Amino acid sequence: MKPDYERFGRQIALAQIGAEGQVALAGSPVFAPPAVSHLARSLWQRAGGGGEAIECEGPACEGDPALELGLAAWSCVESARRALGGAPPATMPDALLARLTTRR
Amino acid sequence: MREVDVALVGLGGLGCPAAWALRRDVRSMRLIDEDRVERSNLHRQVLFGEADVGRLKVEAAADALRGFVEVEVVPAHLAPENAHALLRGARVVLEGSDNLPTKFLVSDVTSEGAIPVVHGACLGWQATVLPVIQGAGACYRCVFEELPEGEAGSCVTAGVFGPVTSVAGAIMAADAVRVLRGELEVAGTLARYDGWAQTFRATRFGRREGCRCPREEPPR
Numbered sequence: 001m002k003p004d005y006e007r008f009g010r011q012i013a014l015a016q017i018g019a020e021g022q023v024a025l026a027g028s029p030v031f032a033p034p035a036v037s038h039l040a041r042s043l044w045q046r047a048g049g050g051g052e053a054i055e056c057e058g059p060a061c062e063g064d065p066a067l068e069l070g071l072a073a074w075s076c077v078e079s080a081r082r083a084l085g086g087a088p089p090a091t092m093p094d095a096l097l098a099r100l101t102t103r104r
Numbered sequence: 105m106r107e108v109d110v111a112l113v114g115l116g117g118l119g120c121p122a123a124w125a126l127r128r129d130v131r132s133m134r135l136i137d138e139d140r141v142e143r144s145n146l147h148r149q150v151l152f153g154e155a156d157v158g159r160l161k162v163e164a165a166a167d168a169l170r171g172f173v174e175v176e177v178v179p180a181h182l183a184p185e186n187a188h189a190l191l192r193g194a195r196v197v198l199e200g201s202d203n204l205p206t207k208f209l210v211s212d213v214t215s216e217g218a219i220p221v222v223h224g225a226c227l228g229w230q231a232t233v234l235p236v237i238q239g240a241g242a243c244y245r246c247v248f249e250e251l252p253e254g255e256a257g258s259c260v261t262a263g264v265f266g267p268v269t270s271v272a273g274a275i276m277a278a279d280a281v282r283v284l285r286g287e288l289e290v291a292g293t294l295a296r297y298d299g300w301a302q303t304f305r306a307t308r309f310g311r312r313e314g315c316r317c318p319r320e321e322p323p324r
Contacts, residue, residue: 006143013263014228016300047147047266066125066281070274073121076267077229077299087302096304099295100274102129102281 001026008048021084025049028083032075033058039072040079047076049083059097070100106176108132110280111194113182113210115139115161117148117264118200118224121273122280123165124150127172129281135162136190138181148266182206187213196283197221198276202258208251211236211244215317220283220291224276227262229300231272234292235279241292242309243317268299 003012003022011017017025029052032040041053058075061067074092081087109130112119115137123133141149141156141164149161156164162177169175178190182201191197191213199210199221207223214221215238223234223244236243275295282290293308311317 008147009144010260010263011147011265013261014265016229017263017265043150043267043270046150065128066274066278069121069125069277070271073267073270073274077265077271078302080265080267081300081302090302093302093304095306096275096297099290099304099306100278102278 003048011047016084017080022048024083025080028079029054030076030079031056031082032072032079033061035061036068036072036075039068040075043072044076044079047080049076049079059092061101064101064103066102067097067100070096105134105189105193107193107195108134108174108176109195109284110134111191111197112136113191113197113199113206114201115149115151115165116145116200116202117226117266117269118273118276119198120149120151120165121270122198122200122224122276123169125274125277126280127169129277130173130284132174132176133169134176134178134190134194135165136178136180136182137161137165138179148264148269150270182209184209188217191217191219194219196280198224198280200224200273200276204251207244208248214238215243215245218318222276222279222283224272226264226269226272227258229265229268229298231268231275231295231297231299233272233275233279233295235283235290237283237288237291239318240288242294242311243292243315246292246312246315246317247294247309249312265299268297271297271299 030044037053111134151165151168166175
């Protein structure tokens with residue numbers, strides 16, 4: 001299977017992805033907390049990921065748009081690391097969670 | 105130019121997610137970008153789809169945002185001759201351009217006009233965000249000093265993982281919300297996110313001696 005170079009060329013250019021990695025993403029699910037699983041799935045598919053979203057634990061974020069987007073996108077990055085054989089699973093750093101949180 | 109809550113310079117991988125995340129927190133946005141949507145944009149520019157390819161980015165983005173906020177579109181390249189006019193009246197500027205001359209231009213113009221600005225940048229798996237409030241911590245030139253000579257890396261040549269830009273855009277949006285609330289604590293605090301390492305660091309910078317940015321404290 002050949003990846004869509006026109007659409008994903010800037011990801012394929014990355015040493016950690018390449019053409020094989022882009023194909024691996026297409027066959028991989030995104031792992032995301034329930035509150036953002038729909039959004040994470042959308043971002044994951046946009047990046048060429050597979051269509052499945054698997055729910056996992058994560059911080060509460062309902063009603064905080066920046067945190068919702070940040071958490072969904074972070075989940076996609078984390079899922080890519082897993083799909084590409086990167087480091088062991090990580091949790092969102094507390095400092096990043098705090099920076100993304102705008103609702104008191 | 106009329107008054108707007110937010111002026112976005114650049115509707116790329118940073119401006120698109122930032123605008124999307126801000127759509128329920130602000131009343132009005134000015135969108136500034138001269139480019140048209142290309143297929144190579146779609147993996148990271150979350151306001152656009154296949155049907156938008158070939159359209160002006162500001163028009164396609166406005167269609168995605170209308171119904172949430174008032175949108176003013178400016179299909180123009182921000183340049184020294186129009187920058188003051190295009191940024192005037194904004195309560196905060198979000199700078200997500202893909203080139204260093206525009207970043208320094210936005211820094212200088214917002215510094216002169218005392219307009220708070222949130223700068224964002226992204227390359228590969230890494231992103232940085234620097235919110236600047238004049239007189240409260242470092243400005244862009246305090247941290248990055250002068251425009252470097254020669255070509256800087258860009259995501260065209262170095263690549264970028266799409267969702268990393270959305271993490272950065274979300275941080276930019278959160279910082280903009282704080283700025284609009286008058287919360288100064290985040291000013292001059294450079295956020296650095298490395299997606300491949302999954303690390304995040306926030307480093308607060310003070311004003312650099314010799315920088316041209318204002319010294320005085322901002323109004324409370």
